[in-house]
Amino acid sequence: MSPSTDLNGTPQERDALAGEYVLGLVEGADRTALEQRIEREPALAASVESWRGHLAAIDATARPIPPSPGLWPRIEAEIAAILPAAERGRLKALKAGNTLADWWNSLFIWRGAALAGALAAILLAIGLNGALDRARRQPLMVAVLLTDTNVAAAVVNTFADGRVEMVPLQNIAVPEGKALEIWTLWDRAVGPRSVGLIDRARTTPLRLDQLPLGKDQLFEITIENATGSPTGRPTGPIVAKGTTSQAL
Amino acid sequence: MAGGALTQKAGEIEAALLACAAGDKSALRRIYDAESARMIGVAQRLLKRRALAEEAVQDAFVLIWRHAARFDPQRGAGLTWIYAILRNRSLSILRDEKRTETSDAPVSEEAASEEDDPETVMSKLSDAKALHACLETLPPQRRGLVLLAFVQGLTHGEIAGRLKLPIGTVKSSIRRSLMSLKECLG
Numbered sequence: 001m002s003p004s005t006d007l008n009g010t011p012q013e014r015d016a017l018a019g020e021y022v023l024g025l026v027e028g029a030d031r032t033a034l035e036q037r038i039e040r041e042p043a044l045a046a047s048v049e050s051w052r053g054h055l056a057a058i059d060a061t062a063r064p065i066p067p068s069p070g071l072w073p074r075i076e077a078e079i080a081a082i083l084p085a086a087e088r089g090r091l092k093a094l095k096a097g098n099t100l101a102d103w104w105n106s107l108f109i110w111r112g113a114a115l116a117g118a119l120a121a122i123l124l125a126i127g128l129n130g131a132l133d134r135a136r137r138q139p140l141m142v143a144v145l146l147t148d149t150n151v152a153a154a155v156v157n158t159f160a161d162g163r164v165e166m167v168p169l170q171n172i173a174v175p176e177g178k179a180l181e182i183w184t185l186w187d188r189a190v191g192p193r194s195v196g197l198i199d200r201a202r203t204t205p206l207r208l209d210q211l212p213l214g215k216d217q218l219f220e221i222t223i224e225n226a227t228g229s230p231t232g233r234p235t236g237p238i239v240a241k242g243t244t245s246q247a248l
Numbered sequence: 249m250a251g252g253a254l255t256q257k258a259g260e261i262e263a264a265l266l267a268c269a270a271g272d273k274s275a276l277r278r279i280y281d282a283e284s285a286r287m288i289g290v291a292q293r294l295l296k297r298r299a300l301a302e303e304a305v306q307d308a309f310v311l312i313w314r315h316a317a318r319f320d321p322q323r324g325a326g327l328t329w330i331y332a333i334l335r336n337r338s339l340s341i342l343r344d345e346k347r348t349e350t351s352d353a354p355v356s357e358e359a360a361s362e363e364d365d366p367e368t369v370m371s372k373l374s375d376a377k378a379l380h381a382c383l384e385t386l387p388p389q390r391r392g393l394v395l396l397a398f399v400q401g402l403t404h405g406e407i408a409g410r411l412k413l414p415i416g417t418v419k420s421s422i423r424r425s426l427m428s429l430k431e432c433l434g
């Protein structure tokens with residue numbers, strides 16, 4: 001525990017404390033408390049900013065290291081799921097945040113329960129695909145999307161050349177003025193991303209572009225407005241969902 | 249870095265941050281093109297490992313994007329805001345690593361590059377900077393403590409361990425150095 005953090009003392013002490021903070025020497029609960037003080041006390045905030053400005057000269061001596069090629073795509077994939085600040089304010093009014101997150105999290109519990117059904121359906125899906133065009137269309141990964149009654153409603157196939165497609169296995173009722181939106185989720189912290197919107201159940205390519213694609217990645221179909229979900233997140237009832245597995 | 253170029257660059261960063269707040273992803277990319285290599289360099293000094301440094305920079309850019317609307321040009325420069333985010337994130341990773349890592353040696357015990365030694369950093373610091381002149385007024389050992397904390401992210405305890413000094417001595421020495429520096433920097 002640094003004795004410095006509860007000093008409201010002289011300007012010199014305040015500046016030393018601000019300096020310690022910028023050096024990274026104030027830790028844990030002291031740091032949190034100090035950050036709250038910085039928010040409230042303009043003189044302290046100005047001192048912190050002054051230290052940062054001066055010490056920036058040291059950061060400028062760091063040897064530049066070129067980023068690896070994958071870094072920007074990873075950043076892009078992460079921010080793709082974040083709405084711009086301007087829209088976020090508007091969405092808060094819709095009060096969608098927490099309930100939506102809870103709802104999405106509950107999918108992961110559901111996922112385990114459906115595993116047995118999914119395994120059987122994966123074998124079925126691989127058989128179907130093989131029959132279509134064995135030579136050219138060997139998928140790398142397959143996700144079988146199951147309804148809540150464990151009926152296989154669609155398959156998502158991913159191919160070595162980066163193509164991803166969704167193939168419906170049964171007709172899906174779409175109400176008037178609505179559409180089917182397809183989502184993927186690779187990281188709960190990032191949240192679901194829309195990868196396709198179709199007016200009725202038909203085979204469709206999915207736009208994953210720069211998004212990550214791996215094993216156990218969730219795909220899901222929801223009923224949304226004809227123009228897509230108004231929030232950029234799933235809002236309507238879930239038609240089917242499932243996770244990717246390596247094709248045999 | 250020349251003062252003029254820095255000022256111009258800083259203005260561009262601030263304009264890009266305002267554009268990020270409005271949802272312009274190409275503005276984030278401009279910041280990335282201008283700063284990512286230096287940012288990885290700064291993060292690597294703190295975290296030693298390249299993969300962790302890139303992780304810190306990745307997180308920093310996501311935070312920059314997420315919080316761009318909070319950047320207030322009245323309160324400080326865009327470039328210092330960005331590096332403050334990067335340093336905070338790097339230090340969190342550094343302290344977390346120390347808590348959770350069991351098999352590998354903690355990052356803080358990994359050898360820092362000689363480039364990151366206090367006196368090497370000192371020699372790279374532009375003579376033109378007020379900071380350089382003011383650090384010169386401190387005895388080398390005392391300025392070394394300040395530089396070890398800032399450049400390598402060492403805690404009071406780690407500095408004490410490394411230099412075989414009592415922790416109280418390290419704390420009071422850094423505190424006195426900061427007061428002298430502040431007086432010198434004005």
